[in-house]
Amino acid sequence: MKARLKFSKTGTMRFIGHLDLMRYFQKAFRRADIAISYSQGYSPHQLMSFASPLGIGLSSDAEYMDLVLEDTEQVSDFITRINVVMNDEITVTDFILLREEARSSMSVLAGCDYCIAVKPGKDSFLCEPARRKEMLEQFLGRESVLVLKKTKRSERMEDIRENIYCLTDSPEAFAAFTGRDCRTLSLEKGGYLPVLYCQLTAGSIVNIKPEQVLKALCEQEKETYDPFAYQIHRMEMYADIHAKKGEIHTLASEIPCSLAALSEFERIDSFQ
Amino acid sequence: MRKLALSDDILLSIEKPARYIGGEINMIKKDPSMVDIRFCMCFPDVYEIGMSHLGIQILYDMLNLREDLYCERVYSPWIDLDKIMREEKIPLFALESQDPVKEFDFLGITLQYEMCYTNILQILDLAQIPLKAEERTTEDPFVIGGGPCAYNPEPIADFFDLFYIGEGETVYDDLMDAYKSWKCQKTGRQEFLKMAAQIPGIYVPQFYQPEYHEDGTLADFYKLIPEAPDTIIKQVERDMSHTFYPEKPLVPYIKVTQDRVVLEIQRGCIRGCRFCQAGMLYRPIRPRALEFLKQRAKSMLESTGHDEISLSSLSSSDYRELPDLVYWLIDEFHHKGVNISLPSLRIDAFALDVMSKVQDIRKSSLTFAPEAGSQRMRNVINKGLTEEMILKGAKDAFIGGWNRVKLYFMLGLPGETDADIEQIAVLSDKIAREYYEIPREQRNGKVNIVTSTSIFVPKPFTPFQWAPMISKESAEKKRFFLLDQVKKQLNAKSIKYNCHDADVSELEGVFARGDRRLCNVILEAYQNGCFYDAWSEYFQYDKWVQAFAVHGLDIDFYIKRERGEDEKFPWDFIDIGVSKQFLLNEYHQSMKETVTPNCREKCAGCGAAKFGCGVCVEDRSQ
Ligand code: SF4
Ligand code: SF4
Numbered sequence: 001m002k003a004r005l006k007f008s009k010t011g012t013m014r015f016i017g018h019l020d021l022m023r024y025f026q027k028a029f030r031r032a033d034i035a036i037s038y039s040q041g042y043s044p045h046q047l048m049s050f051a052s053p054l055g056i057g058l059s060s061d062a063e064y065m066d067l068v069l070e071d072t073e074q075v076s077d078f079i080t081r082i083n084v085v086m087n088d089e090i091t092v093t094d095f096i097l098l099r100e101e102a103r104s105s106m107s108v109l110a111g112c113d114y115c116i117a118v119k120p121g122k123d124s125f126l127c128e129p130a131r132r133k134e135m136l137e138q139f140l141g142r143e144s145v146l147v148l149k150k151t152k153r154s155e156r157m158e159d160i161r162e163n164i165y166c167l168t169d170s171p172e173a174f175a176a177f178t179g180r181d182c183r184t185l186s187l188e189k190g191g192y193l194p195v196l197y198c199q200l201t202a203g204s205i206v207n208i209k210p211e212q213v214l215k216a217l218c219e220q221e222k223e224t225y226d227p228f229a230y231q232i233h234r235m236e237m238y239a240d241i242h243a244k245k246g247e248i249h250t251l252a253s254e255i256p257c258s259l260a261a262l263s264e265f266e267r268i269d270s271f272q
Numbered sequence: 273m274r275k276l277a278l279s280d281d282i283l284l285s286i287e288k289p290a291r292y293i294g295g296e297i298n299m300i301k302k303d304p305s306m307v308d309i310r311f312c313m314c315f316p317d318v319y320e321i322g323m324s325h326l327g328i329q330i331l332y333d334m335l336n337l338r339e340d341l342y343c344e345r346v347y348s349p350w351i352d353l354d355k356i357m358r359e360e361k362i363p364l365f366a367l368e369s370q371d372p373v374k375e376f377d378f379l380g381i382t383l384q385y386e387m388c389y390t391n392i393l394q395i396l397d398l399a400q401i402p403l404k405a406e407e408r409t410t411e412d413p414f415v416i417g418g419g420p421c422a423y424n425p426e427p428i429a430d431f432f433d434l435f436y437i438g439e440g441e442t443v444y445d446d447l448m449d450a451y452k453s454w455k456c457q458k459t460g461r462q463e464f465l466k467m468a469a470q471i472p473g474i475y476v477p478q479f480y481q482p483e484y485h486e487d488g489t490l491a492d493f494y495k496l497i498p499e500a501p502d503t504i505i506k507q508v509e510r511d512m513s514h515t516f517y518p519e520k521p522l523v524p525y526i527k528v529t530q531d532r533v534v535l536e537i538q539r540g541c542i543r544g545c546r547f548c549q550a551g552m553l554y555r556p557i558r559p560r561a562l563e564f565l566k567q568r569a570k571s572m573l574e575s576t577g578h579d580e581i582s583l584s585s586l587s588s589s590d591y592r593e594l595p596d597l598v599y600w601l602i603d604e605f606h607h608k609g610v611n612i613s614l615p616s617l618r619i620d621a622f623a624l625d626v627m628s629k630v631q632d633i634r635k636s637s638l639t640f641a642p643e644a645g646s647q648r649m650r651n652v653i654n655k656g657l658t659e660e661m662i663l664k665g666a667k668d669a670f671i672g673g674w675n676r677v678k679l680y681f682m683l684g685l686p687g688e689t690d691a692d693i694e695q696i697a698v699l700s701d702k703i704a705r706e707y708y709e710i711p712r713e714q715r716n717g718k719v720n721i722v723t724s725t726s727i728f729v730p731k732p733f734t735p736f737q738w739a740p741m742i743s744k745e746s747a748e749k750k751r752f753f754l755l756d757q758v759k760k761q762l763n764a765k766s767i768k769y770n771c772h773d774a775d776v777s778e779l780e781g782v783f784a785r786g787d788r789r790l791c792n793v794i795l796e797a798y799q800n801g802c803f804y805d806a807w808s809e810y811f812q813y814d815k816w817v818q819a820f821a822v823h824g825l826d827i828d829f830y831i832k833r834e835r836g837e838d839e840k841f842p843w844d845f846i847d848i849g850v851s852k853q854f855l856l857n858e859y860h861q862s863m864k865e866t867v868t869p870n871c872r873e874k875c876a877g878c879g880a881a882k883f884g885c886g887v888c889v890e891d892r893s894q
Contacts, residue, residue, distance in 0.1 A: 011273035015289040016525045027297070027523060027577030030608075038609060057284045085577070087295060089273070119280060190273055228281040 001069040002102055005082075006094035006263050010059045010187070013089040018053035024090070025065065031085040034078070035070035051105035051237055051262060052112070052202060059187060060234035062113075064105045064262045066098075094263050102266035103245075110240035110248065111165065111259050112202040113178060114210040115233045120191035122229040125221055127193060132169050135221055140167060147212045160216075162250045163201035163208045165257075171197060180236060180261075187233045199259075202237065205248050239265040277365035277372075278353075286352045290525045291319035294345075294367030297523035298575060300332070302342040304369050308452055309341040310376040312366045312413070315348075315384070316391035317806065322347040323522065324530035326584065327419065328382055331440045334516040341448060344368035344376075348391045349398065351804065357398050364398040373399040377451065379413045381432075383421035386783035387776060387806035389428055392417075393798040396431065403795065405433045405478060410461055414451075422475075423506075423553055424732045424843040427786035427794065429477035433465060437846055438473045438507025439539075441515050446471050469500045473507035475846070476500065482788050482842065488829050490787060490840040506553075506848045510885040512539060513561035517568055520575040532580035532613070533572045537565055537597065541586040542871035542887055544878075545643070546654045546862050547682065549731035550586055552850050555878060556886035557871060562593045566600060573610060580611040589618040590872070598626050606630060615639075618657075619665035624672050634716065637676035638669050644685055645695030651865040653685060654858075659699065667706045676720045677703055682728040683750045683771075684742035686862065693750055696723065697757035697767075704763035719763070724770040725754065727777035730831075731784050732843045733850065735858035741781045741831040747774040775813040776805070781831040787842040793819045849880035 009021070016024065026046050029036050038044040051064035069075070078095045086092070118124045126132055139145070145161040166177045174197035175182050182197060200208040210232050218225040238259035243249055249257040274295055276283070283289035304310060313332055315322030322328065328345070335343035344366035349357060357364070363372040373379055379399065381392055393403055396415070402408050405415065417425060418436035425435045436444075447468060454464040469476045479500040483492040495502065509515050521533065540557035541550065569581060581601065588594060601612050612630045617623045619638055627636065642657050644650045650657065666677060681696050700723045707719035727747050730736045742750070751771050758769050783790065796819035804810040820827055835841075837856060844852065854877065861868055868876050871887045881888035 012276060012293045012295055015283055015293055017290075020290065020525050020527070023527065024525060026579070030573075030577035030579065031297075031575065033574075044609065056289070057280070085297075087297065089295075228284065 001072050001075075002098040002100065003067055003069055003075075004096040004098055004105060004262065004267075005065045005067065005092050006096070007063050007065070007090060007092045008059075008061045009054060009063055009090050010061075011089040013087070014057055014059050017056050018050070021090075022048070022050070028082060028085050032081045034074050034081060037068040037070050049104055049106055051109050052207075054234060058232045058234065061093075062234055062236045062261075062263075064237055066105050096263055096267045099266050099268050105237070105239075105262050106204065107245070108239035108243075108265065109203040109237060109262070110201070110243055110257060111199055111238040113174075113180075113182070113197070113199050113235040113238075115182065115187060115194050115235055116196040116198070116210055116214060117187055117192035117194040117231045117233065118229060119231050122226070124195070124226070124229050125223045126169075126195040126217075129169070132195065135217065136167060136169060139217060139220060140164075145213075145216050147216055160208050160212060162252045163206060164213060165199040165201070165251050167196065167198045167213065169196055173197075174199075178236070182235055187231065192231055197235075201248065201250060203248065205246070237262045241265070275370050277362070277370040282353070282356055282360075286356070287350060288319075288526055291347070291350065292353065292367070294370065296525060297577075298520040299368060299522060300336045300343070301368070302336070304342055304371065307340055307342045308455070309338075309378070309448055311335055311341055311343040311378045311380060311448075312346055312373050312376045313343055314346045314379060314381045314395055316381055316388045316395055317348050318350055318804075319347040319524075320526065320528040323524050323528040325382065325384065326530075326534045326536060327384075327440065329518050329521050329534075330516055331380070331444070332522075333518040333520075334441060335444065335448075337516070338445070338448065340452070342368070346373055346395070348394060348804075351810070354394065354398065354803075363400050364395065374401055374412065376413045377455075379415045381415065381417050383417050383419040383425075383428075385806060386421055386427075386780045387811075389783060389794050390798045390803040390805055392428065392431060393795065394803045397798075404430050406430075408433070408461065414461075414464070420549065420553060421783075423549075423846055423848065424784065424786070425475065425477065426482070426788045426842040427783045427790035429788050430791035430795075432477060433461075434468055435475040435477070436473060436507075437475055437504045439509045441509045442507040443471055443473050447474065466497065466499050469497075472505060475504045477788075480845070484787075484789075488826075489836075490842055493840065493842070493845055503845050503847045506846065508849070508883045508885065509539070509558070510883065512558045513564040517564075519568065519571040521572055523576045523578070530582070531578070532582050532611075533569070533576060533578045534582050534584050535565060535569050535572070536560070536584045537588065537591050537594075538585045540886060542590055543587060543656060544654055544858070544868055544870060544876070546652070546735040546858055547643070547685065547728060547731075549734050552733045552855070552878075553848055554586070555848075555850055555871075555880035556883065556888045557590065558886035559591055559593075562596055565597055569601060570604070573605060579609055580613060581605070582613040582615065584615070586616060587618075588614055588616045589620070589623070595622055602626075602629055619662075619669060621668065623665075624669055628672060633673040634675075636674070637678050637720075637722075638666065638674055639678045639680070640665070641680040642699065643680065643682050644688075644692065645681060645697070645699050646692045648865055649685060649688060649692045649695075651867050652687060652862045654862065654868055656867070656870065659702070662699070663702060663706055666703045667710075670707045670710055670719070671714065673716050675707065675716045675718065677722070679703070679721065679723045681723065681725045683725045683754070684728040684747060686728075686736060686739040688750075690753060693754050694757045696725070696754055697761055700758065700767045701761035701763050704761075704766045707766075708763070719766050721763075721767045722770060723758070723767055724772070725751070726772040727774055729777055729781045729784055732841065733846075733848050733855070735855045735862055737785065737841065737855065738835045738837065738839075738859055740834045741778075743828075743832060744774045744778055747777070773808055773811075776808065776811055778827065778831065779805070779813075779816060782827055785841070786830055789823070789825060792823050793825060796822055849878075849883055851879035854878045 036046040047068040144159040146157045149158040240257040414433045416434045417432045422435045450467045465476045485491045538559040540554040
């Protein structure tokens with residue numbers, strides 16, 4: 001039985017890396033006595049995979065993990081059972097059963113929403129509302145946004161303008177754009193000052209990081225980029241209902257992308 | 273968000289920040305303001321090593337059973353964070369509450385190996401606690417040491433207020449009760465130490481004074497106050513089946529050395545190998561009841577979600593109900609994907625059967641620790657493993673499909689000759705020959721033998737405590753000689769030879785049998801930048817040599833001489849049950865190449881029977 005989990009990762013859990021998170025879930029499933037199917041072969045491992053690794057330091061309200069369950073008996077109280085054996089900074093918020101033919105989160109991932117906040121005790125040129133308005137206007141009016149892309153073999157400039165679907169400092173405007181409520185951030189509790197909201201292309205073919213957008217803004221404003229000043233918080237992950245394997249559609253494409261949250265994509269039913 | 277002692281900026285600038293955030297699954301949470309005693313337990317090495325230690329886990333659980341006490345943990349900050357903490361003057365903090373360690377009542381440091389001694393100073397220094405006990409005031413925690421190295425605490429005596437000699441399960445409660453009543457009295461630090469000194473097993477170094485002869489040997493060791501006992505008797509947990517053992521061990525977020533459930537099936541060893549300190553310190557052997565072990569195995573696997581359980585003991589094969597336990601574990605848990613690992617298992621039919629059930633034969637290897645190459649030498653060290661047993665075990669395993677073998681030996685054992693060393697190579701080769709004797713179609717590719725040697729380090733409370741240790745130069749020669757011998761063997765291509773660093777062994781030898789004068793050497797080396805000495809990439813031999821020179825002490829004095837039979841040792845004031853006379857007899861027996869039977873065959877009258885438990889009171893007729 002294919003299933004998908006949506007979970008948050010906040011607070012001190014920001015410092016747990018991707019591989020450790022995998023081990024964390026493996027052990028949590030065992031503690032909860034939830035039977036995950038194992039791979040075949042000499043060193044069998046639980047069948048699970050994440051949509052997209054979250055870098056150390058980032059927080060999230062919408063991480064996704066796919067897994068294969070041994071049977072459907074464990075479906076009904078899944079969320080309660082798993083959450084009692086976890087710490088409160090990693091919490092499962094949704095459990096989704098998938099169609100048998102559903103593709104993995106990792107392969108269908110097409111976009112992500114992020115909130116960028118200034119950390120408590122830090123200062124940033126983004127804190128000032130008037131200046132922020134002005135710079136965003138200028139930024140969004142640009143033909144191109146060139147960023148340096150480093151790979152193992154080469155360094156080249158890449159234009160990411162078309163991959164920025166939305167960039168705003170207004171939660172209302174962002175909510176209107178995405179059709180989702182963005183004021184339920186677990187981030188808002190601790191003295192953080194949200195300054196930007198964005199929706200960016202994501203996935204295995206093109207993956208735009210919010211840090212790249214921030215850096216480009218800094219460049220435009222001739223400010224130095226201080227990576228420690230910002231908390232980046234993932235708010236949602238999406239699949240594109242039009243895209244076939246290997247395709248990317250952006251908002252500007254002939255068939256523009258049409259994003260559906262991973263929790264709603266290829267879903268057959270959900271139990272609370 | 274849980275409070276953290278380190279800022280995001282720091283956590284994001286260092287390696288593995290999860291080492292410092294605490295909050296692990298099964299971590300004990302208490303309100304520090306609601307307890308009378310705050311205890312911080314420390315393993316002076318990096319998190320991944322410290323978190324893998326069973327002893328701390330046992331004490332952590334046990335102490336936290338007291339409602340009036342909160343026991344937390346701390347490990348050595350890694351080099352990157354160490355630097356930042358010094359620069360920014362951030363006090364060392366405990367993982368649970370993230371509060372500074374200097375605010376605690378106790379700092380307990382477990383002493384597992386000599387090469388962590390400078391890390392103790394790092395801990396004290398970062399915690400902003402005065403390094404020497406005599407400089408501490410009522411504002412500072414009491415620093416208490418325990419563990420195997422506490423059996424010769426003298427080289428680090430100046431840094432500790434107290435040592436706990438023996439197994440932690442026994443008298444910690446008395447010590448904590450004494451502390452509470454002292455706290456109400458509001459008297460000085462000395463007053464508490466006096467109370468503590470009267471609790472069995474507690475050693476307060478500042479109440480004792482050593483004196484030395486001209487030649488550097490110990491002349492006298494006497495107490496300075498009447499309340500202190502003349503000898504400190506090791507404290508023993510007599511009933512291993514009705515005592516503390518965690519049911520919910522901590523589960524770290526990052527991968528640690530022991531990423532599994534550890535089940536201690538028994539404590540102690542019957543074998544009495546003459547080089548082995550653990551074998552003497554933990555006498556007599558005390559098995560835990562089978563039912564107790566089953567119950568704990570189940571609860572620990574359920575509460576941690578680990579996918580592996582390791583049975584821990586000095587010599588698992590000597591646990592009589594081992595087959596019952598192992599087959600039960602396989603039946604209960606193997607189908608749930610739980611692996612069972614059995615270190616220290618003698619290779620025999622049972623071992624092979626179990627291993628074939630729980631391991632991937634193609635990936636696992638057989639381990640033998642003959643410790644010496646020749647039978648003569650194995651008699652000297654009282655190692656009961658014969659060549660016949662090794663070859664038979666290897667052969668059966670090869671037929672069963674294994675093709676990897678690991679062999680462990682020591683170089684520099686007392687009275688060792690070139691002929692003895694040559695036998696290490698010969699034995700390795702004989703094992704390879706066994707492999708090629710089985711028909712080609714039954715073989716699983718090539719045989720792969722890894723022969724490792726370490727340098728023998730004489731330890732206190734062993735029959736070899738009188739014996740000299742070989743010099744670095746001689747260790748080097750022996751290694752080259754052995755390498756040559758390996759190359760001469762028929763199957764030289766199948767044998768890989770590994771050896772252990774001689775510089776570190778030398779220092780380990782000094783500290784193992786050292787005296788109180790070494791405190792200043794350790795302090796000097798630390799102040800010159802030595803720490804993490806157990807990590808070869810950070811070990812700075814030259815600085816150590818310099819530190820000895822500054823304090824006019826001679827490395828050779830501690831390791832190279834054979835000690836006189838009537839020499840007074842710095843650790844003689846500790847009574848581990850096993851008598852000095854027994855150890856000396858064993859030393860004599862070793863020179864005669866005579867084997868002493870193990871505890872189950874025949875009691876050798878070592879002295880540990882006075883504890884009235886374990887194998888000493890077992891019925892030998894069965
Ligand atoms: S078998 Fe020998 S080496 Fe091993 S623990 Fe026992 S006494 Fe020590
Ligand atoms: S007294 Fe005898 S049985 Fe007991 S530990 Fe010593 S030698 Fe073994």
